[in-house]
Amino acid sequence: MTEPYLHYDVTGTGPLLLLIPGGAGHPMGLGPVTEALAGRFTVVTYDPLGLAHGRLGLPVEDQRPEDWSDGARRVLDATLPDGGSAYVHGISAGGVAALDLLARHPARLLHVVAHEPPCVSVLPDGARQRAGFVEVCDVYRDRGLAAAGARMTALLEERAAGELPEGQPLSREEELASPMAVSLAHVLRTFTAYVPEPTPSGPRLTLTAGTDSRGQLLYRTAELLAKDLHGDFVEFPGGHLGAAQHPVAYAEQLTRTLRGADVPG
Template sequence: MTDPSYDITGRGPVLLLLPGGAGHPMGLGPMTEALSGHFTVVTYDPLGLAHGRLGEHVADQRVQDWSDGARRVLDETLPEGGTAYALGTSAGAVAALDLAVRHPERLRHVVAHEPPCVGVLPDGARQQAAFREVCEVYRAKGLAAAGALMTAVLEERDAGDLPEGRPLSREEELTTPMALALAHVIGPFTSYLPDAGPTQTRLTVAAGADSRGQLMYRTAEFLVKHLQADFAEFPGGHLGILQHPVDFAERLARTLLGTGLRS
């Protein structure tokens, strides 16, 4: 087992970030900068893609491996007996849910932003099949076609004609984080179904305001009931953490601390 990869910035209580996609923390800089005056922000990179491992072999991922790695990061960055806040988004939110279930002793409050745990839905089997189709389209037609279908799945609409493309070579795939997510993360992570009932640590399931009426908002609402969790609405849509980083950070601080960054 390799040592976990992560970056640390800021001061204050520890806030663990679990990125989406294949876990590459690209694009999170503006949000972590906004948070760094109030938190010690620890950004976990589960595959080490931003830490010299991009291009190395990647196998199909397991939610439990990501959450176990996150626990190791907390053990390395917290004092003995200390606890942390945590934010996971998309695939990272699935790992955050598992972390809350399996390692609650290191956590004080977890925010899971739009975890694609669609199995909780009444039509969950159909939605899981839709994500499997996205992965199949990626393997057959490449990133553009898979991305177009993914957007349609999230918006719960017909995709229409998909753009033509070609499969990526293995070498191209291993150096493209989104391709790695489609090849090795989305399938197993959308198949994950957390056990029903409350977690031992405080849990908030979040959805983006721009996701109202779409699949991830609906999933978040069902997860709140399934897990007896709190609910919060955040700025933007599924990629709100990148679209509105400062406002997203402000909403996160209010959710975790009861006060904003600008107070």
């Protein structure tokens, strides 16, 4: 069986850093942070669905974290020199894939940093929070992107959603043309159900959350994951989208964290 084609970009020089974007894996908005990192690392940006490589608008199947992590492993095999190891940074859904990569393919990893992965099932109220993400997907199907976005924001901020914007379901063509819609239709439901397993030893793990996310759902998820998976916890600039909001400061913090210079204790 022929393995699917891999989509990724390489920029910069230095130790290899695999970057796994969130959402549907489209690296939109990550150009500035990639540029800021490229002076320190060889940044390999993985595009799991090829949405930034000519596949936006083409049919997409429901995604699983292991699909992305298997692809990430093959990207590392294609880009690392013989005997080499890599840093990995995953954001949101990309953080879920990074955790699965660590659990299933740890051999060539140095340090995995996962930013606000939505693995909410690990929380004491995980069943309720997981149901909230399922509701977001249902709202998207019934009322479109604006209503789903409002419900998602309320869920992440752990507050009542209030009245949602009016809207209509997207056509299949409209859905496939929007990375956000692809994420809501084919990624969010399965990735938020993922429960990572602790590994007894292996590469270093750090969970991160944005300073602007304090008191919110994915901040406490990252804190608990760090404890359960025997990793470190570090705050990053901005919120869930800190890499796009504060790219230079985010890149500085990521560099310090990967090199072990900004970990408590």
